[in-house]
Amino acid sequence: MDGQLTAFTAVAAGMVTMPGADFAVVVRNALDSRRAGVATAVGVAGGLLVHTALAVAGLAAVLVAVPALFGAVQLLGGGYLLYLGVRALSAVFRRPAAPANAAADGTPDGGGGPAAPPGTARSLRQGFLANALNPKAPVLFLSLLPQFVPAGQPALPRTLLLAALVVAMALVWFPVVALLVDRLGTWLRRPRVARALEATTGALLTVVGGVLLVEVALA
Known part of the structure:
Protein backbone atom coordinates (compact mmCIF):
# COMPACT_ATOMS: atom_id res chain seq x y z
CA MET A 1 0.00 0.00 0.00
CA ASP A 2 1.06 3.60 -0.64
CA GLY A 3 3.04 4.55 2.46
CA GLN A 4 2.45 8.26 2.07
CA LEU A 5 -1.28 7.70 1.67
CA THR A 6 -1.30 5.63 4.86
CA ALA A 7 0.58 8.35 6.73
CA PHE A 8 -1.76 11.04 5.45
CA THR A 9 -4.79 9.00 6.49
CA ALA A 10 -3.45 8.80 10.04
CA VAL A 11 -2.66 12.52 10.14
CA ALA A 12 -6.04 13.47 8.68
CA ALA A 13 -7.88 11.19 11.11
CA GLY A 14 -6.16 12.93 14.01
CA MET A 15 -7.06 16.35 12.63
CA VAL A 16 -10.71 15.47 12.07
CA THR A 17 -11.30 13.74 15.40
CA MET A 18 -9.45 16.25 17.58
CA PRO A 19 -12.00 18.04 19.80
CA GLY A 20 -12.40 21.65 18.83
CA ALA A 21 -14.96 24.17 17.65
CA ASP A 22 -16.48 21.76 15.10
CA PHE A 23 -16.88 19.06 17.74
CA ALA A 24 -18.42 21.52 20.19
CA VAL A 25 -20.99 22.79 17.69
CA VAL A 26 -22.02 19.26 16.70
CA VAL A 27 -22.40 18.16 20.33
CA ARG A 28 -24.28 21.34 21.25
CA ASN A 29 -26.86 20.86 18.48
CA ALA A 30 -27.08 17.09 18.93
CA LEU A 31 -28.27 17.75 22.47
CA ASP A 32 -31.30 19.46 20.94
CA SER A 33 -32.13 16.68 18.50
CA ARG A 34 -30.58 13.92 16.39
CA ARG A 35 -31.58 15.73 13.19
CA ALA A 36 -29.97 18.96 14.31
CA GLY A 37 -26.76 17.16 15.27
CA VAL A 38 -26.47 15.26 12.00
CA ALA A 39 -27.28 18.38 9.97
CA THR A 40 -24.54 20.26 11.82
CA ALA A 41 -22.14 17.39 11.14
CA VAL A 42 -22.89 17.53 7.42
CA GLY A 43 -22.38 21.30 7.52
CA VAL A 44 -18.93 20.83 9.08
CA ALA A 45 -18.01 18.39 6.29
CA GLY A 46 -19.21 20.99 3.78
CA GLY A 47 -16.88 23.55 5.34
CA LEU A 48 -13.99 21.11 5.04
CA LEU A 49 -14.90 20.59 1.40
CA VAL A 50 -14.51 24.32 0.83
CA HIS A 51 -11.11 24.41 2.53
CA THR A 52 -9.72 21.39 0.72
CA ALA A 53 -11.07 22.64 -2.61
CA LEU A 54 -9.38 26.00 -2.04
CA ALA A 55 -6.11 24.26 -1.21
CA VAL A 56 -6.32 22.05 -4.30
CA ALA A 57 -7.08 25.06 -6.49
CA GLY A 58 -4.24 27.04 -4.92
CA LEU A 59 -6.57 29.82 -3.82
CA ALA A 60 -5.54 29.35 -0.21
CA ALA A 61 -2.15 30.76 -1.23
CA VAL A 62 -3.89 34.05 -2.01
CA LEU A 63 -5.37 34.10 1.47
CA VAL A 64 -1.92 33.61 2.96
CA ALA A 65 -0.33 36.21 0.69
CA VAL A 66 -2.86 38.98 1.45
CA PRO A 67 -2.73 39.77 5.19
CA ALA A 68 -5.81 42.03 5.07
CA LEU A 69 -7.89 39.25 3.53
CA PHE A 70 -6.62 36.71 6.04
CA GLY A 71 -7.39 39.13 8.88
CA ALA A 72 -10.92 39.70 7.58
CA VAL A 73 -11.63 35.97 7.46
CA GLN A 74 -10.11 35.56 10.92
CA LEU A 75 -12.28 38.37 12.24
CA LEU A 76 -15.43 36.80 10.78
CA GLY A 77 -14.53 33.34 12.05
CA GLY A 78 -13.63 34.49 15.54
CA GLY A 79 -16.73 36.63 15.78
CA TYR A 80 -19.01 33.82 14.67
CA LEU A 81 -17.53 31.27 17.09
CA LEU A 82 -17.72 33.84 19.89
CA TYR A 83 -21.37 34.44 19.00
CA LEU A 84 -22.15 30.71 19.16
CA GLY A 85 -20.29 30.38 22.45
CA VAL A 86 -22.04 33.31 24.10
CA ARG A 87 -25.41 31.99 22.90
CA ALA A 88 -24.66 28.59 24.42
CA LEU A 89 -23.54 30.12 27.72
CA SER A 90 -26.57 32.40 27.89
CA ALA A 91 -28.78 29.35 27.33
CA VAL A 92 -27.12 27.75 30.37
CA PHE A 93 -28.04 30.70 32.57
CA ARG A 94 -31.57 30.81 31.17
CA ARG A 95 -32.10 27.09 31.71
CA PRO A 96 -33.85 26.47 35.05
CA ALA A 97 -31.84 24.60 37.65
CA ALA A 98 -32.73 20.95 38.16
CA PRO A 99 -35.27 20.58 40.99
CA ALA A 100 -34.62 18.06 43.71
CA ASN A 101 -37.44 15.85 42.47
CA ALA A 102 -36.43 15.93 38.82
CA ALA A 103 -37.57 12.86 36.93
CA ALA A 104 -35.08 10.06 36.42
CA ASP A 105 -35.28 10.43 32.67
CA GLY A 106 -33.99 13.98 32.90
CA THR A 107 -37.33 15.74 32.48
CA PRO A 108 -37.83 18.25 35.30
CA PHE A 148 1.95 13.74 0.59
CA VAL A 149 2.30 14.01 -3.18
CA PRO A 150 5.00 11.51 -4.25
CA ALA A 151 7.75 12.89 -6.47
CA GLY A 152 6.97 12.43 -10.12
CA GLN A 153 3.21 12.08 -9.66
CA PRO A 154 0.73 14.65 -11.04
CA ALA A 155 -0.22 16.95 -8.16
CA LEU A 156 -3.87 17.55 -9.03
CA PRO A 157 -5.22 13.96 -8.96
CA ARG A 158 -3.26 13.21 -5.80
CA THR A 159 -4.40 16.31 -3.90
CA LEU A 160 -7.99 15.66 -5.00
CA LEU A 161 -7.72 12.17 -3.50
CA LEU A 162 -6.27 13.52 -0.26
CA ALA A 163 -8.97 16.19 -0.03
CA ALA A 164 -11.68 13.59 -0.65
CA LEU A 165 -10.27 11.47 2.19
CA VAL A 166 -10.52 14.36 4.65
CA VAL A 167 -14.11 15.15 3.70
CA ALA A 168 -15.07 11.46 3.81
CA MET A 169 -13.64 11.12 7.32
CA ALA A 170 -15.60 14.16 8.45
CA LEU A 171 -18.78 12.73 6.91
CA VAL A 172 -18.27 9.61 9.02
CA TRP A 173 -16.87 11.02 12.27
CA PHE A 174 -19.14 13.97 13.00
CA PRO A 175 -22.45 12.17 12.29
CA VAL A 176 -21.19 9.36 14.54
CA VAL A 177 -20.57 11.94 17.28
CA ALA A 178 -24.07 13.35 16.77
CA LEU A 179 -25.68 9.91 16.86
CA LEU A 180 -23.69 8.94 19.96
CA VAL A 181 -24.80 12.09 21.76
CA ASP A 182 -28.39 11.34 20.75
CA ARG A 183 -27.99 7.70 21.85
CA LEU A 184 -26.85 8.86 25.27
CA GLY A 185 -29.55 11.51 25.22
CA THR A 186 -31.49 10.23 28.23
CA TRP A 187 -28.44 10.75 30.42
CA LEU A 188 -26.96 13.78 28.62
CA ARG A 189 -30.27 15.64 28.71
CA ARG A 190 -30.64 15.37 32.46
CA PRO A 191 -30.78 18.99 33.66
CA ARG A 192 -27.48 19.01 35.54
CA VAL A 193 -25.59 17.08 32.87
CA ALA A 194 -27.08 19.17 30.05
CA ARG A 195 -26.13 22.40 31.83
CA ALA A 196 -22.57 21.19 32.39
CA LEU A 197 -22.15 19.96 28.80
CA GLU A 198 -23.67 23.10 27.32
CA ALA A 199 -21.47 25.25 29.54
CA THR A 200 -18.38 23.29 28.43
CA THR A 201 -19.14 23.54 24.73
CA GLY A 202 -20.10 27.20 25.09
CA ALA A 203 -16.87 27.97 26.93
CA LEU A 204 -14.82 26.13 24.29
CA LEU A 205 -16.44 28.06 21.44
CA THR A 206 -16.03 31.34 23.33
CA VAL A 207 -12.34 30.71 24.00
CA VAL A 208 -11.57 29.68 20.41
CA GLY A 209 -13.45 32.67 19.04
CA GLY A 210 -11.79 35.01 21.52
CA VAL A 211 -8.30 33.72 20.66
CA LEU A 212 -8.93 34.34 16.96
CA LEU A 213 -10.09 37.90 17.67
CA VAL A 214 -7.11 38.59 19.92
CA GLU A 215 -4.76 37.39 17.18
CA VAL A 216 -6.41 39.85 14.79
CA ALA A 217 -6.00 42.67 17.30
CA LEU A 218 -2.33 41.86 17.87
CA ALA A 219 -1.50 41.37 14.19
Missing part, protein backbone atom coordinates in the same frame (compact mmCIF):
# COMPACT_ATOMS: atom_id res chain seq x y z
CA ASP A 109 -41.15 18.28 37.13
CA GLY A 110 -43.50 21.08 36.28
CA GLY A 111 -42.52 24.09 34.22
CA GLY A 112 -42.71 24.39 30.46
CA GLY A 113 -41.50 21.80 27.99
CA PRO A 114 -38.08 21.88 26.38
CA ALA A 115 -37.26 24.59 23.88
CA ALA A 116 -37.91 23.75 20.26
CA PRO A 117 -34.79 22.27 18.62
CA PRO A 118 -33.10 24.32 15.91
CA GLY A 119 -34.25 23.69 12.36
CA THR A 120 -32.25 21.50 10.00
CA ALA A 121 -31.29 24.42 7.75
CA ARG A 122 -30.03 26.50 10.69
CA SER A 123 -28.02 23.59 12.10
CA LEU A 124 -26.53 22.89 8.67
CA ARG A 125 -25.58 26.55 8.35
CA GLN A 126 -24.04 26.67 11.82
CA GLY A 127 -21.85 23.63 11.13
CA PHE A 128 -20.79 24.97 7.75
CA LEU A 129 -19.93 28.47 8.97
CA ALA A 130 -18.15 27.23 12.10
CA ASN A 131 -15.76 25.30 9.86
CA ALA A 132 -15.66 27.42 6.70
CA LEU A 133 -14.83 30.61 8.64
CA ASN A 134 -11.82 29.00 10.32
CA PRO A 135 -8.98 31.04 8.76
CA LYS A 136 -6.27 28.59 9.76
CA ALA A 137 -7.76 25.61 7.92
CA PRO A 138 -6.85 26.71 4.37
CA VAL A 139 -3.32 27.49 5.51
CA LEU A 140 -3.08 24.06 7.11
CA PHE A 141 -4.32 22.22 4.05
CA LEU A 142 -2.18 24.32 1.72
CA SER A 143 0.93 23.32 3.65
CA LEU A 144 -0.15 19.74 4.37
CA LEU A 145 -1.46 18.33 1.09
CA PRO A 146 1.70 18.88 -1.00
CA GLN A 147 3.74 16.95 1.58
Whole structure:
Protein backbone atom coordinates (compact mmCIF):
# COMPACT_ATOMS: atom_id res chain seq x y z
CA MET A 1 0.00 0.00 0.00
CA ASP A 2 1.06 3.60 -0.64
CA GLY A 3 3.04 4.55 2.46
CA GLN A 4 2.45 8.26 2.07
CA LEU A 5 -1.28 7.70 1.67
CA THR A 6 -1.30 5.63 4.86
CA ALA A 7 0.58 8.35 6.73
CA PHE A 8 -1.76 11.04 5.45
CA THR A 9 -4.79 9.00 6.49
CA ALA A 10 -3.45 8.80 10.04
CA VAL A 11 -2.66 12.52 10.14
CA ALA A 12 -6.04 13.47 8.68
CA ALA A 13 -7.88 11.19 11.11
CA GLY A 14 -6.16 12.93 14.01
CA MET A 15 -7.06 16.35 12.63
CA VAL A 16 -10.71 15.47 12.07
CA THR A 17 -11.30 13.74 15.40
CA MET A 18 -9.45 16.25 17.58
CA PRO A 19 -12.00 18.04 19.80
CA GLY A 20 -12.40 21.65 18.83
CA ALA A 21 -14.96 24.17 17.65
CA ASP A 22 -16.48 21.76 15.10
CA PHE A 23 -16.88 19.06 17.74
CA ALA A 24 -18.42 21.52 20.19
CA VAL A 25 -20.99 22.79 17.69
CA VAL A 26 -22.02 19.26 16.70
CA VAL A 27 -22.40 18.16 20.33
CA ARG A 28 -24.28 21.34 21.25
CA ASN A 29 -26.86 20.86 18.48
CA ALA A 30 -27.08 17.09 18.93
CA LEU A 31 -28.27 17.75 22.47
CA ASP A 32 -31.30 19.46 20.94
CA SER A 33 -32.13 16.68 18.50
CA ARG A 34 -30.58 13.92 16.39
CA ARG A 35 -31.58 15.73 13.19
CA ALA A 36 -29.97 18.96 14.31
CA GLY A 37 -26.76 17.16 15.27
CA VAL A 38 -26.47 15.26 12.00
CA ALA A 39 -27.28 18.38 9.97
CA THR A 40 -24.54 20.26 11.82
CA ALA A 41 -22.14 17.39 11.14
CA VAL A 42 -22.89 17.53 7.42
CA GLY A 43 -22.38 21.30 7.52
CA VAL A 44 -18.93 20.83 9.08
CA ALA A 45 -18.01 18.39 6.29
CA GLY A 46 -19.21 20.99 3.78
CA GLY A 47 -16.88 23.55 5.34
CA LEU A 48 -13.99 21.11 5.04
CA LEU A 49 -14.90 20.59 1.40
CA VAL A 50 -14.51 24.32 0.83
CA HIS A 51 -11.11 24.41 2.53
CA THR A 52 -9.72 21.39 0.72
CA ALA A 53 -11.07 22.64 -2.61
CA LEU A 54 -9.38 26.00 -2.04
CA ALA A 55 -6.11 24.26 -1.21
CA VAL A 56 -6.32 22.05 -4.30
CA ALA A 57 -7.08 25.06 -6.49
CA GLY A 58 -4.24 27.04 -4.92
CA LEU A 59 -6.57 29.82 -3.82
CA ALA A 60 -5.54 29.35 -0.21
CA ALA A 61 -2.15 30.76 -1.23
CA VAL A 62 -3.89 34.05 -2.01
CA LEU A 63 -5.37 34.10 1.47
CA VAL A 64 -1.92 33.61 2.96
CA ALA A 65 -0.33 36.21 0.69
CA VAL A 66 -2.86 38.98 1.45
CA PRO A 67 -2.73 39.77 5.19
CA ALA A 68 -5.81 42.03 5.07
CA LEU A 69 -7.89 39.25 3.53
CA PHE A 70 -6.62 36.71 6.04
CA GLY A 71 -7.39 39.13 8.88
CA ALA A 72 -10.92 39.70 7.58
CA VAL A 73 -11.63 35.97 7.46
CA GLN A 74 -10.11 35.56 10.92
CA LEU A 75 -12.28 38.37 12.24
CA LEU A 76 -15.43 36.80 10.78
CA GLY A 77 -14.53 33.34 12.05
CA GLY A 78 -13.63 34.49 15.54
CA GLY A 79 -16.73 36.63 15.78
CA TYR A 80 -19.01 33.82 14.67
CA LEU A 81 -17.53 31.27 17.09
CA LEU A 82 -17.72 33.84 19.89
CA TYR A 83 -21.37 34.44 19.00
CA LEU A 84 -22.15 30.71 19.16
CA GLY A 85 -20.29 30.38 22.45
CA VAL A 86 -22.04 33.31 24.10
CA ARG A 87 -25.41 31.99 22.90
CA ALA A 88 -24.66 28.59 24.42
CA LEU A 89 -23.54 30.12 27.72
CA SER A 90 -26.57 32.40 27.89
CA ALA A 91 -28.78 29.35 27.33
CA VAL A 92 -27.12 27.75 30.37
CA PHE A 93 -28.04 30.70 32.57
CA ARG A 94 -31.57 30.81 31.17
CA ARG A 95 -32.10 27.09 31.71
CA PRO A 96 -33.85 26.47 35.05
CA ALA A 97 -31.84 24.60 37.65
CA ALA A 98 -32.73 20.95 38.16
CA PRO A 99 -35.27 20.58 40.99
CA ALA A 100 -34.62 18.06 43.71
CA ASN A 101 -37.44 15.85 42.47
CA ALA A 102 -36.43 15.93 38.82
CA ALA A 103 -37.57 12.86 36.93
CA ALA A 104 -35.08 10.06 36.42
CA ASP A 105 -35.28 10.43 32.67
CA GLY A 106 -33.99 13.98 32.90
CA THR A 107 -37.33 15.74 32.48
CA PRO A 108 -37.83 18.25 35.30
CA ASP A 109 -41.15 18.28 37.13
CA GLY A 110 -43.50 21.08 36.28
CA GLY A 111 -42.52 24.09 34.22
CA GLY A 112 -42.71 24.39 30.46
CA GLY A 113 -41.50 21.80 27.99
CA PRO A 114 -38.08 21.88 26.38
CA ALA A 115 -37.26 24.59 23.88
CA ALA A 116 -37.91 23.75 20.26
CA PRO A 117 -34.79 22.27 18.62
CA PRO A 118 -33.10 24.32 15.91
CA GLY A 119 -34.25 23.69 12.36
CA THR A 120 -32.25 21.50 10.00
CA ALA A 121 -31.29 24.42 7.75
CA ARG A 122 -30.03 26.50 10.69
CA SER A 123 -28.02 23.59 12.10
CA LEU A 124 -26.53 22.89 8.67
CA ARG A 125 -25.58 26.55 8.35
CA GLN A 126 -24.04 26.67 11.82
CA GLY A 127 -21.85 23.63 11.13
CA PHE A 128 -20.79 24.97 7.75
CA LEU A 129 -19.93 28.47 8.97
CA ALA A 130 -18.15 27.23 12.10
CA ASN A 131 -15.76 25.30 9.86
CA ALA A 132 -15.66 27.42 6.70
CA LEU A 133 -14.83 30.61 8.64
CA ASN A 134 -11.82 29.00 10.32
CA PRO A 135 -8.98 31.04 8.76
CA LYS A 136 -6.27 28.59 9.76
CA ALA A 137 -7.76 25.61 7.92
CA PRO A 138 -6.85 26.71 4.37
CA VAL A 139 -3.32 27.49 5.51
CA LEU A 140 -3.08 24.06 7.11
CA PHE A 141 -4.32 22.22 4.05
CA LEU A 142 -2.18 24.32 1.72
CA SER A 143 0.93 23.32 3.65
CA LEU A 144 -0.15 19.74 4.37
CA LEU A 145 -1.46 18.33 1.09
CA PRO A 146 1.70 18.88 -1.00
CA GLN A 147 3.74 16.95 1.58
CA PHE A 148 1.95 13.74 0.59
CA VAL A 149 2.30 14.01 -3.18
CA PRO A 150 5.00 11.51 -4.25
CA ALA A 151 7.75 12.89 -6.47
CA GLY A 152 6.97 12.43 -10.12
CA GLN A 153 3.21 12.08 -9.66
CA PRO A 154 0.73 14.65 -11.04
CA ALA A 155 -0.22 16.95 -8.16
CA LEU A 156 -3.87 17.55 -9.03
CA PRO A 157 -5.22 13.96 -8.96
CA ARG A 158 -3.26 13.21 -5.80
CA THR A 159 -4.40 16.31 -3.90
CA LEU A 160 -7.99 15.66 -5.00
CA LEU A 161 -7.72 12.17 -3.50
CA LEU A 162 -6.27 13.52 -0.26
CA ALA A 163 -8.97 16.19 -0.03
CA ALA A 164 -11.68 13.59 -0.65
CA LEU A 165 -10.27 11.47 2.19
CA VAL A 166 -10.52 14.36 4.65
CA VAL A 167 -14.11 15.15 3.70
CA ALA A 168 -15.07 11.46 3.81
CA MET A 169 -13.64 11.12 7.32
CA ALA A 170 -15.60 14.16 8.45
CA LEU A 171 -18.78 12.73 6.91
CA VAL A 172 -18.27 9.61 9.02
CA TRP A 173 -16.87 11.02 12.27
CA PHE A 174 -19.14 13.97 13.00
CA PRO A 175 -22.45 12.17 12.29
CA VAL A 176 -21.19 9.36 14.54
CA VAL A 177 -20.57 11.94 17.28
CA ALA A 178 -24.07 13.35 16.77
CA LEU A 179 -25.68 9.91 16.86
CA LEU A 180 -23.69 8.94 19.96
CA VAL A 181 -24.80 12.09 21.76
CA ASP A 182 -28.39 11.34 20.75
CA ARG A 183 -27.99 7.70 21.85
CA LEU A 184 -26.85 8.86 25.27
CA GLY A 185 -29.55 11.51 25.22
CA THR A 186 -31.49 10.23 28.23
CA TRP A 187 -28.44 10.75 30.42
CA LEU A 188 -26.96 13.78 28.62
CA ARG A 189 -30.27 15.64 28.71
CA ARG A 190 -30.64 15.37 32.46
CA PRO A 191 -30.78 18.99 33.66
CA ARG A 192 -27.48 19.01 35.54
CA VAL A 193 -25.59 17.08 32.87
CA ALA A 194 -27.08 19.17 30.05
CA ARG A 195 -26.13 22.40 31.83
CA ALA A 196 -22.57 21.19 32.39
CA LEU A 197 -22.15 19.96 28.80
CA GLU A 198 -23.67 23.10 27.32
CA ALA A 199 -21.47 25.25 29.54
CA THR A 200 -18.38 23.29 28.43
CA THR A 201 -19.14 23.54 24.73
CA GLY A 202 -20.10 27.20 25.09
CA ALA A 203 -16.87 27.97 26.93
CA LEU A 204 -14.82 26.13 24.29
CA LEU A 205 -16.44 28.06 21.44
CA THR A 206 -16.03 31.34 23.33
CA VAL A 207 -12.34 30.71 24.00
CA VAL A 208 -11.57 29.68 20.41
CA GLY A 209 -13.45 32.67 19.04
CA GLY A 210 -11.79 35.01 21.52
CA VAL A 211 -8.30 33.72 20.66
CA LEU A 212 -8.93 34.34 16.96
CA LEU A 213 -10.09 37.90 17.67
CA VAL A 214 -7.11 38.59 19.92
CA GLU A 215 -4.76 37.39 17.18
CA VAL A 216 -6.41 39.85 14.79
CA ALA A 217 -6.00 42.67 17.30
CA LEU A 218 -2.33 41.86 17.87
CA ALA A 219 -1.50 41.37 14.19
